[in-house]
Amino acid sequence: MLFKNKIAFLTIFCFAVAVIGCKSKSSMAKKVLVAPIVSVKLDTVIKTVVVHDTIPKLSLGEHKVWTLEKAGLHNDVRQETAIHYDIRKPNYVIIHHTAQNSLNQTIRTFQVEHTKVSAHYVISRDGIIVQMLNDYVRGWHAGLSKWGSITDMNSISIGIELDNNGKETFPDAQIEALIQVLDTLKSNYGIPSSNFIGHADIAPARKNDPSVYFPWKRLADRGFGLWYNPSELVSAPDNFNPIDALKIIGYDTRNLKAAIVAFKRKFIVNDVSPELSVYDKSVLYNLYQKY
Numbered sequence: 498m499l500f501k502n503k504i505a506f507l508t509i510f511c512f513a514v515a516v517i518g519c520k521s522k523s524s525m526a527k528k529v530l531v532a533p534i535v536s537v538k539l540d541t542v543i544k545t546v547v548v549h550d551t552i553p554k555l556s557l558g559e560h561k562v563w564t565l566e567k568a569g570l571h572n573d574v575r576q577e578t579a580i581h582y583d584i585r586k587p588n589y590v591i592i593h594h595t596a597q598n599s600l601n602q603t604i605r606t607f608q609v610e611h612t613k614v615s616a617h618y619v620i621s622r623d624g625i626i627v628q629m630l631n632d633y634v635r636g637w638h639a640g641l642s643k644w645g646s647i648t649d650m651n652s653i654s655i656g657i658e659l660d661n662n663g664k665e666t667f668p669d670a671q672i673e674a675l676i677q678v679l680d681t682l683k684s685n686y687g688i689p690s691s692n693f694i695g696h697a698d699i700a701p702a703r704k705n706d707p708s709v710y711f712p713w714k715r716l717a718d719r720g721f722g723l724w725y726n727p728s729e730l731v732s733a734p735d736n737f738n739p740i741d742a743l744k745i746i747g748y749d750t751r752n753l754k755a756a757i758v759a760f761k762r763k764f765i766v767n768d769v770s771p772e773l774s775v776y777d778k779s780v781l782y783n784l785y786q787k788y
């Protein structure tokens with residue numbers, strides 16, 4: 498097959514929406530939205546949103562075709578077509594470090610069959626931005642994770658991997674390229690500042706990326722992620738409950754020590770012990786009021 502085992506990289510963001518409209522006997526429209534296909538493994542990912550049950554199958558070239566049942570329709574209920582809709586948008590951005598040694602190594606990791614991981618973007622140390630999945634496609638970067646009450650972060654987020662081995666700083670060129678991508682995502686999808694977070698935030702017991710070297714404050718200063726106000730730090734009041742505060746921010750506190758370490762890796766940086774000092778609590782107290 499023409500595209501078998503090949504990933505197509507498109508440098509231009511394209512969103513192809515094919516609307517096939519025709520009238521059935523009952524005058525109900527059949528509409529088929531073909532979601533964007535950018536950098537997807539064409540024989541494994543489905544891009545169809547099918548409205549109306551009278552279309553048994555859609556042939557999309559070499560793309561795998563979902564049956565209607567798998568495309569989200571209940572075959573045993575009455576079907577009526579509403580005409581107002583579009584494609585669901587990402588609402589979070591999850592930042593990772595690759596823990597690998599080169600851009601090409603990471604690209605390959607996301608292209609071989611057995612790894613079962615991917616991200617929408619990979620950014621090299623010198624600022625090369627590679628898009629590997631369309632923004633609207635559900636990438637496999639978050640894994641088992643939780644933020645607030647959300648338990649399927651992959652379904653609502655964009656994953657960005659920074660080429661970094663986890664023990665080194667992030668070069669300026671890489672961070673500036675990241676900010677360029679974040680700027681576009683924020684403006685395209687209306688993602689709020691608080692929803693730019695790290696992998697360790699949503700999976701504190703499993704993950705530690707991005708590392709303490711990641712410049713979260715610099716990002717927050719540009720509108721991506723929230724930061725406390727250093728000049729307004731005060732001692733947390735006696736009735737302050739730090740566990741509730743962590744939960745309000747979004748942390749999964751079932752493993753409290755892991756949640757505290759994740760919080761401190763990001764906001765305290767020079768001490769990532771699993772206890773909250775008086776200072777740590779004052780930072781947490783200041784920060785959680787922004788949520």
Ligand SMILES: [Zn+2]
Nearest residue numbers: 593594696706
């Ligand atoms: Zn990660």
